[in-house]
Amino acid sequence: MKGDPTVDRLLRHLHGGDPRALARAITLVEDQQPEAAGLLAGLDQKRIEDVLVLGLTGPPGAGKSTLTGALITALRKQKYRVGIIAIDPSSPISGGALLGDRIRMMEHALDWEVVVRSMATRGRLGGLCASAGAAARIMAASGCRVVILETVGIGQSEMDIVRLADLTALVLAPGFGDDIQAMKAGILEVADLLVVNKADQPGAGKLQLEMATVFTDPKEREERICATVANEGTGVAILLDRIFTLEGEFRSNGQLHARRKRSFQLETLDWAVEIVKADLREKLQTTTFTSTEPRQAAMELVKGFGKRI
């Protein structure tokens, strides 16, 4: 807990910006070490208040990682420290492609003001929301102005992650627009900004027009859609400008506060479920069930847990 000299030293180095302390702190939380609670409680609250957690999502192939790289470059020009949390499905099937994306981020590999952390969605000790949320706060405490939360936008756990962000940009590219009608309701649900990437490719104009119909308010239509060519850096400065403008709005109109309250609840529930799940898993190994039917066996398993005591 707080007062632990090891934790105090780690916090000091972390707040001083030491990237090794940052890495160690995140690992400590991910592995649910006993020092995790004290560490998290000791983080610089002012920096956590000031950070922007930016969600970046979209289908594979839309150019999310390239855009992340371009945003890092733009943020570094403004001398900001940047954190990146890359949520990696790390399924055997997609593993390769994402590995490639990570490698592309290597252009910033030697810049100590750019801190990158990959998080796998499988074989985890803790819940993904919980770990990603904690990592974002640790990065904030280490001095990051922006933490980019990059996910492949498919699957429940990845969608939950998006809900942790203060502000989310959905990255699309021409060729993904055929089924736009079916997507529209969902887009509004998750995306504050729509980025039409690969805007120099055929079909980009059509995609932008389709995206425009998502917004009914002309002002929003103007401000919420950005065209980029991420691999050339085109449009990225404007995108970053819009991101910071929207952040300012969200800070003053209470949106940011409301979203952080929701994140707090999501993360708390996620941690709690992981804690109880570990106990249930342990009990599962030692229980001889009278029922061979899982639904009924589950009722036997949850005896003594919560309301069903």
Add this chain to the structure above:
Amino acid sequence: MKGDPTVDRLLRHLHGGDPRALARAITLVEDQQPEAAGLLAGLDQKRIEDVLVLGLTGPPGAGKSTLTGALITALRKQKYRVGIIAIDPSSPISGGALLGDRIRMMEHALDWEVVVRSMATRGRLGGLCASAGAAARIMAASGCRVVILETVGIGQSEMDIVRLADLTALVLAPGFGDDIQAMKAGILEVADLLVVNKADQPGAGKLQLEMATVFTDPKEREERICATVANEGTGVAILLDRIFTLEGEFRSNGQLHARRKRSFQLETLDWAVEIVKADLREKLQTTTFTSTEPRQAAMELVKGFGKRI
């Protein structure tokens, strides 16, 4: 519970093969209605024993849905009733594409011996493993010889689903093979059969050669890799033959028994977690936390749940 006249009537119709009773039964379980437990306990155990739950997974674009359609056609030629459970990430981003896949399955829409159920991974009441496992048993009880569990192979929840299957085929296509090295370990972990689909396209031969290196035993190399052109039906009869041969092996060497034991544990834990999670979520809404840090708030939340009483 059992003895409930409504449940008894539903079970009678279900066992008689009525597709409406099947649909109602699955909905009842998905919605966690009070009759669910009695229904599940009353299912024909012999049919559940005899069914083959076939996992079909692979990256988007490899042709899983087309192959599913072709397998249905092959199974219907042999007069078997077939069930399909399509796990739909139903994220706003991928929603469109999957919707399209579902529509392609419409060629069997008028055949009452083909029963299809889509399951969304988001906004669920019950756990996905639990619901999919129960649906597979309900389909078995209604007389299905094979239940195909089709997932998009990305994300943790989708990977969990694959573990419910008695036997899993991984569908690949040329163009997805560039990062094969990174995938190899993972492939062995999930796939009993490797299907190289779109085998008439450039790169298919190279992909097959790369896949061959996954297996060290020459006999396995011969029997575990299949080439198909699903949209023409080429290779599908051989694939189905291999599936049934492997099923026979797994039944006689204890593999099937071991896997079903693992499925039972997965499903039981999944149901149990969902039950407890609902309680935790309820408590979350009414709790005033002394901590503003999620990890610590979670410890407050789990008080009274399980070991931490």
